[in-house]
Amino acid sequence: xxxxxxxxxxxxxxxxxxxxxxxxxxxxxxxxxxxxxxxxxxxxxxxxxxxxxxxxxxxxxxxxxxxxxxxxxxxxxxxxxxxxxxxxxxxxxxxxxxxxxxxxxxxxxxxxxxxxxxxxxxxxxxxxxxxxxxxxxxxxxxxxxxxxxxxxxxxxxxxxxxxxxxxxxxxxxxxxxxxxxxxxxxxxxxxxxxxxxxxxxxxxxxxxxxxxxxxxxxxxxxxxxxxxxxxxxxxxxxxxxxxxxxxxxxxxxxxxxxxxxxxxxxxxxxxxxxxxxxxxxxxxxxxxxxxxxxxxxxxxxxxxxxxxxxxxxxxxxxxxxxxxxxxxxxxxxxxxxxxxxxxxxxxxxxxxxxxxxxxxxxxxxxxxxxxxxxxxxxxxxxxxxxxxxxxxxxxxxxxxxxxxxxxxxxxxxxxxxxxxxxxxxxxxxxxxxxxxxxxxxxxxxxxxxxxxxxxxxxxxxxxxxxxxxxxxxxxxxxxxxxxxxxxxxxxxxxxxxxxxxxxxxxxxxxxxxxxxxxxxxxxxxxxxxxxxxxxxxxxxxxxxxxxxxxxxxxxxxxxxxxxxxxxxxxxxxxxxxxxxxxxxxxxxxxxxxxxxxxxxxxxxxxxxxxxxxxxxxxxxxxxxxxxxxxxxxxxxxxxxxxxxxxxxxxxxxxxxxxxxxxxxxxxxxxxxxxxxxxxxxxxxxxxxxxxxxxxxxxxxxxxxxxxxxxxxxxxxxxxxxxxxxxxxxxxxxxxxxxxxxxxxxxxxxxxxxxxxxxxxxxx
Amino acid sequence: xxxxxxxxxxxxxxxxxxxxxxxxxxxxxxxxxxxxxxxxxxxxxxxxxxxxxxxxxxxxxxxxxxxxxxxxxxxxxxxxxxxxxxxxxxxxxxxxxxxxxxxxxxxxxxxxxxxxxxxxxxxxxxxxxxxxxxxxxxxxxxxxxxxxxxxxxxxxxxxxxxxxxx
Numbered sequence: 013x014x015x016x017x018x019x020x021x022x023x024x025x026x027x028x029x030x031x032x033x034x035x036x037x038x039x040x041x042x043x044x045x046x047x048x049x050x051x052x053x054x055x056x057x058x059x060x061x062x063x064x065x066x067x068x069x070x071x072x073x074x075x076x077x078x079x080x081x082x083x084x085x086x087x088x089x090x091x092x093x094x095x096x097x098x099x100x101x102x103x104x105x106x107x108x109x110x111x112x113x114x115x116x117x118x119x120x121x122x123x124x125x126x127x128x129x130x131x132x133x134x135x136x137x138x139x140x141x142x143x144x145x146x147x148x149x150x151x152x153x154x155x156x157x158x159x160x161x162x163x164x165x166x167x168x169x170x171x172x173x174x175x176x177x178x179x180x181x182x183x184x185x186x187x188x189x190x191x192x193x194x195x196x197x198x199x200x201x202x203x204x205x206x207x208x209x210x211x212x213x214x215x216x217x218x219x220x221x222x223x224x225x226x227x228x229x230x231x232x233x234x235x236x237x238x239x240x241x242x243x244x245x246x247x248x249x250x251x252x253x254x255x256x257x258x259x260x261x262x263x264x265x266x267x268x269x270x271x272x273x274x275x276x277x278x279x280x281x282x283x284x285x286x287x288x289x290x291x292x293x294x295x296x297x298x299x300x301x302x303x304x305x306x307x308x309x310x311x312x313x314x315x316x317x318x319x320x321x322x323x324x325x326x327x328x329x330x331x332x333x334x335x336x337x338x339x340x341x342x343x344x345x346x347x348x349x350x351x352x353x354x355x356x357x358x359x360x361x362x363x364x365x366x367x368x369x370x371x372x373x374x375x376x377x378x379x380x381x382x383x384x385x386x387x388x389x390x391x392x393x394x395x396x397x398x399x400x401x402x403x404x405x406x407x408x409x410x411x412x413x414x415x416x417x418x419x420x421x422x423x424x425x426x427x428x429x430x431x432x433x434x435x436x437x438x439x440x441x442x443x444x445x446x447x448x449x450x451x452x453x454x455x456x457x458x459x460x461x462x463x464x465x466x467x468x469x470x471x472x473x474x475x476x477x478x479x480x481x482x483x484x485x486x487x488x489x490x491x492x493x494x495x496x497x498x499x500x501x502x503x504x505x506x507x508x509x510x511x512x513x514x515x516x517x518x519x520x521x522x523x524x525x526x527x528x529x530x531x532x533x534x535x536x537x538x539x540x541x542x543x544x545x546x547x548x549x550x551x552x553x554x555x556x557x558x559x560x561x562x563x564x565x566x567x568x569x570x571x572x573x574x575x576x577x578x579x580x581x582x583x584x585x586x587x588x589x590x591x592x593x594x595x596x597x598x599x600x601x602x603x604x605x606x607x608x609x610x611x612x613x614x615x616x617x618x619x620x621x622x623x624x625x626x627x628x629x630x631x632x633x634x635x636x637x638x639x640x641x642x643x644x645x646x647x648x649x650x651x652x653x654x655x656x657x658x659x660x661x662x663x664x665x666x667x668x669x670x671x672x673x674x675x676x677x678x679x680x681x682x683x684x685x686x687x688x689x690x691x692x693x694x695x696x697x698x699x700x701x702x703x704x705x706x707x708x709x710x711x712x713x714x715x716x717x718x719x720x721x722x723x724x725x726x727x728x729x730x731x732x733x734x735x736x737x738x739x740x741x742x743x744x745x746x747x748x749x750x751x752x753x754x755x756x757x758x759x760x761x762x763x764x765x766x767x768x769x770x771x772x773x774x775x
Numbered sequence: 776x777x778x779x780x781x782x783x784x785x786x787x788x789x790x791x792x793x794x795x796x797x798x799x800x801x802x803x804x805x806x807x808x809x810x811x812x813x814x815x816x817x818x819x820x821x822x823x824x825x826x827x828x829x830x831x832x833x834x835x836x837x838x839x840x841x842x843x844x845x846x847x848x849x850x851x852x853x854x855x856x857x858x859x860x861x862x863x864x865x866x867x868x869x870x871x872x873x874x875x876x877x878x879x880x881x882x883x884x885x886x887x888x889x890x891x892x893x894x895x896x897x898x899x900x901x902x903x904x905x906x907x908x909x910x911x912x913x914x915x916x917x918x919x920x921x922x923x924x925x926x927x928x929x930x931x932x933x934x935x936x937x938x939x940x941x
Contacts, residue, residue, distance in 0.1 A: 303780045303851025305831060321778060325815040325831045326807075332847035333811045402778040402829075402853065 017135055021128065028124055035117060042110060045103065052096050274437065291372035292420035294354075297324050298389070298410060299365045300400045304328025307364060307397070307404050310414045327367055331358070361386045363397035368417055378419070385413040462487050465507040465514075472498055474523045486515050493518040496531050522573060526550075529574030537566055542638050543582065550576040557588035585610060589640055597629040602700060603648065612640055615647030617700045623650040655697040659773045662690045662707070666768040667733060672716065674728045687771075688740050695746060698775065705775040707742075708750040709733050714766040715756025722757045733769045748774075776819075778829045779938050780851055781931075784877055785858035786869040787837035790891040793921035794858065795834050798931055812836040812844045820928075822936040830931060839869040841876045849877060854885040854938045856930060861890045861918070862898040867905065885937035886915075893918040893925055 166172050273279065295311040297320065306324035311317055334346045349356040355374060359366045359382040366386045370378075389410045390397060396406050462482065466489070469475050474497025479490040487509070493500070504514050522532070530547040539545050543556035543566070552575045554566055563582045569575050583591070590607040593614075599605060603616035603626070612633065618626065630643055665687050668677040676684075691707060698705040711729030713722040730749040738744050756766065783791040792805060792814070799818040807814040814834045822828055833852065835845050849855075857874050859866040870888065878884070888909065890901060906916055915933065919926045 300851065303853075305778050305780055305851070319817050321817045321829060321831055322815050325780070325817075325833065329811055329813045329815060329833070329848060332850075333813075333844060336844050336847055402780075404778070 017131065021131055024124065024128070028121065032117070032121075035113065039110070042103075042106065049096075049100060049103065056093060056096065277437070290421055291370055291374045291378075293368050293370050293374075293378075293418050295320075295369040296414045296417050297327065297365075297367040297369075298407075298414055299324045299328060299367060300397070301328075301360065301363050301365050303400075303402075305400065305402055307400060307407050308410050308414055310411060310418055312418060312420070324367075327356075327358075328365070331365075357382060359383055359386050361390045361397075363394065363400070364389065366414075366417070375421075378417075381417055381419070385417050389413050461507045461509060465504055465509060468503055468507075469500060472503075473525060474498070474528055475500065476521075486513060489514065489516040491516070491518055492521040494523040494528055495520055496528055496535070497523070524574045526574070529572070533569060533572065533575070536572070537562075537569060539566070540638055542585075542588075547575070550574065552578045553581075554578065555581045557583040557585050560584050593633060593640075596633055597626055599626060607640075610639070610641035612643045613647060614643070614645045617649045617651040617654070617697065619701060620650050620652040623648065623653075651697050651700045655694060655701065658690050658694045658697065662687065662694065662771050662773060665690075666770055668765070669729055669767045669769070671714065671762070671764070671767060672725065674725070674732045676732070684736075688737070688742075691737065691742055691746075694773065695742070703775050705746060705773060706748050707737070707746055708748050708772040708774055709769055710750045710752050710772070711769050712752055712766055713756060714762035714764065715759030716762045717757060719755055719757035723751070723755050726752055726755060729767075729769050776827050776829050777939070778831055779853040779935065780831045780833060781934060781938075782833045782835055782849055782852045782855040782877075783858060784835060784855050784870075784873050785837055786839050786860070786863075786866040786873075789837060789858045789860040789863075789866050789870075790921050791834055791837060791856075791858050794856075794889065794891065794919065794927055794930075795832055797921045797924055797927050799832065808834065808836050812842070813848045818931065820932050820935045822939050823932060824936060824939070826935075826939055828935040828939065830935060839872070841873065841880070846880055849880050852881055852884065853941075854934050855881075856934060857886050857888045858891050859888065859901070861892050861901050862895050864900040867901060885934060885941060887930055887934050887937070888914055888916045889919045889926075889930055890916060891919050891921060894920040894922050 166176070292312065294315045295309070295317065297306060298308040299305070300307050304325040304327070306321045309317075309320045309324070330349075331346045335342060335344065339345075345358070345360055347358055349358075353371050355370045357368045357370060357374065357379065359379065364386065366382050368378075368382060393407055393410060400407070459482075465487075466477065466480055469489070469491075470477055474494035475491060476493075477489060477491040479488075481488050489500075500516055500518070501511060501514075504511070522528070526547050530545065533547065533552065534545060537545070539554075540556075540558050540562065543554060543558050543562075546553040546555075552569055558566070563580070563584065566582070567578050567580050569578050586607040586609070589610060589612065590605060593605050593607065593612050597603075597605070597614075599614070599616070600618055600622055602618060603614060606613045606615075614626070614630070626648060627645075630645055633640055633643060635641075635643065665683060667680055667683060667687070669675060670677055694705060694707075709730045711726040711731075711733075713725045713729075715722060727749065734744065734747045734749060737747055750772065783795060785791050792808065795814075795816055799816040805814060813836065816832045816834070818830045818832060820828055820830055833848055835848050836842075838845065841849075855877060857870050857877075859870045874886065874888075877886075890906070892898075909916055915937070917926045917930050917933070919930055921927065
């Protein structure tokens with residue numbers, strides 16, 4: 013509503029503005045014209061002055077042409093003056109009009125202003141409430157929008173976001189960490205752990221991949237003690253082992269120490285330590301690893317020292333020289349140098365090298381002291397060591413660690429004792445003796461097993477031992493072995509020898525003894541079960557039957573080493589099976605047997621007795637994957653049974669005739685053909701069975717007419733059929749007319765089906 | 776006191792060892808040069824701005840290229856003296872190559888080029904134009920003589936000053 017009002021008001025104001033602009037332009041034109049008129053007025057005043065002067069002049073002193081000229085000019089000026097006066101009058105009337113218009117505009121503007129004020133008041137009144145409400149709501153929105161703007165800026169400003177997140181993140185992680193313990197108790201996967209697991213693993217992997225050295229440097233102070241602790245136990249065992257070995261030594265010095273231990277009643281190892289471990293660390297150099305500059309240097313009092321800086325650098329140069337000259341992969345480092353009574357031990361950290369100049373025999377654990385000191389210096393001053401550029405003042409706090417390594421141990425006086433044979437010593441000797449005995453027994457038993465193993469190997473066919481020896485705790489065997497011979501490792505197991513205890517090198521060869529030759533033949537030929545293989549005096553005997561392919565392969569076996577001749581009495585499988593079938597079934601000549609792809613086919617006609625015998629024989633034929641694959645006897649026919657069936661079919665047949673005629677009723681061709689076929693079959697079967705057969709044909713009539721007529725018709729109908737059969741290849745000796753037993757006659761209502769010929773077989 | 780490791784670099788027989796011998800009281804025998812390939816001496820100098828600096832001089836056996844051993848010996852060096860024999864022009868070229876190889880190994884380090892054997896003026900082969908060219912490139916070049924001691928102390932002192940500026 014208010015919008016429409018505002019639009020109407022705007023339109024009204026626009027039209028007023030346009031009107032005022034137009035009036036303003038007109039006013040401006042009028043003002044310009046007035047200015048022109050004022051200039052004209054000035055000219056007019058000048059003319060008046062001139063006129064007065066002309067009036068005052070004495071005309072007699074002025075030439076007449078000049079006076080005429082002046083008069084002309086005056087007339088022209090008067091004319092122009094007149095015109096000007098007219099224009100002024102017009103302008104005055106225009107000014108009046110303008111004033112009228114101005115007044116009208118003024119009144120119009122006043123009325124418009126009044127109208128506008130009224131409208132404005134009404135609008136204000138109408139929308140005051142709404143505006144107030146709107147303003148109130150907008151005032152509520154302002155802070156919200158400001159906050160939204162700030163938030164948007166924060167979101168877009170990634171740095172600010174990062175800062176904010178950095179403030180919150182530690183607290184969030186701390187809070188999440190507090191839940192881990194509880195979750196672990198409940199055997200749940202801790203969320204923080206699960207979330208951080210993969211990125212932390214990735215970061216570590218990446219960091220190690222990028223720079224292994226820096227990671228190693230970080231871990232150096234931690235790894236050293238951890239590794240040392242782990243290997244301490246191993247070292248203890250090694251030391252004990254060394255002590256035992258020392259105890260078992262019978263060197264001159266060792267015997268002397270043993271006597272001393274015997275006399276003093278102290279353990280032998282104590283005496284060894286007392287006599288051996290006397291040393292003095294005379295100088296300690298802490299050298300910057302990269303530059304070779306001396307970081308710190310400490311030494312025993314009274315020790316003559318040279319230019320320690322030059323010595324430090326020379327140490328580094330020599331290390332570099334040794335590494336470059338003798339280390340294959342340039343990573344090994346010089347760890348000690350021995351010169352007469354002096355030994356220089358070197359330990360390396362990532363940024364510094366600790367070099368100790370020692371006189372005498374240093375205990376092994378001194379290296380641990382060196383490592384520990386070096387690790388402590390790296391742990392505390394790693395960064396200073398790394399960035400060392402020649403100023404050693406900031407690294408003076410390292411001196412206490414260096415002084416710690418400046419150790420010395422003097423030889424103690426041995427205390428004598430009156431104990432000559434202490435029970436402890438006797439016990440030790442007893443244990444040593446038992447140990448010797450135990451070791452001897454086990455050694456003997458072990459040697460026995462080794463000997464037994466070698467002897468058995470030597471006896472085994474297919475194995476030839478060329479060389480065997482016991483070296484470095486292992487039995488080394490070199491020999492030749494037929495791949496078909498027994499497995500030496502299995503035999504070794506039988507003797508309780510593990511693969512680590514026996515190292516064998518077997519060169520493959522072929523043993524030509526019949527046993528291996530036959531085994532190899534069987535492996536290579538893979539004979540079927542139907543073949544019997546036998547090797548005798550280098551002759552390979554093959555008996556049985558097999559496929560032709562296998563027979564071909566087997567007969568070429570003479571090419572194999574160890575076989576000189578092949579005696580082949582093999583049959584081809586189908587041929588063998590046919591022979592077997594004939595032998596089992598003994599079929600008559602009318603029966604044909606055929607074997608193809610191990611399938612037996614039996615065809616032919618036999619009498620019932622023979623048929624049954626053959627059937628029984630078939631049951632006895634072997635059917636297996638290597639023998640008959642199948643037997644097809646569908647072609648074997650029981651001729652007697654077949655003949656009976658044919659007779660039955662013939663005797664059921666009838667051929668019909670037209671009334672009173674010997675002509676066959678048409679449309680009996682199928683019956684006729686069937687009859688002819690069966691009669692032929694019957695004759696064949698009879699021939700197989702070697703029995704004569706006669707087809708008796710009897711003609712019948714419907715009884716119309718006299719008896720003689722019907723008798724004649726009967727005879728004629730039978731003869732008609734005989735002729736037809738004869739014409740179709742049946743010999744007449746197999747055909748015979750038999751008159752009906754009853755001749756019908758004198759019937760008034762004849763039956764057409766009685767006009768027929770029937771058949772009987774006689775054999 | 777500040778220590779600085781410096782290396783003497785230059786072709787064979789340019790006079791490195793003679794310069795060192797002129798400069799310091801030797802701690803080790805010259806045999807080291809032919810065995811280990813380096814000989815080390817120390818010398819306390821005053822930089823031109825008055826600081827005491829202990830120079831650890833690594834006199835590396837001369838060669839026209841950097842050997843593997845020499846590369847190891849260069850490690851951690853704060854500066855070097857590049858020495859040529861002014862009577863043998865080829866040593867100039869070798870020195871340039873060596874300087875390039877050393878810079879590749881150490882990065883940019885302060886160095887001074889010493890044109891040694893300056894006393895043998897009649898045999899001098901290095902053209903002044905070559906020298907001027909290098910001077911224009913900002914190199915510091917000094918004519919030295921181990922025989923007369925010309926500029927020997929000054930060379931070490933100047934190098935110490937240059938190294939302290941870094």
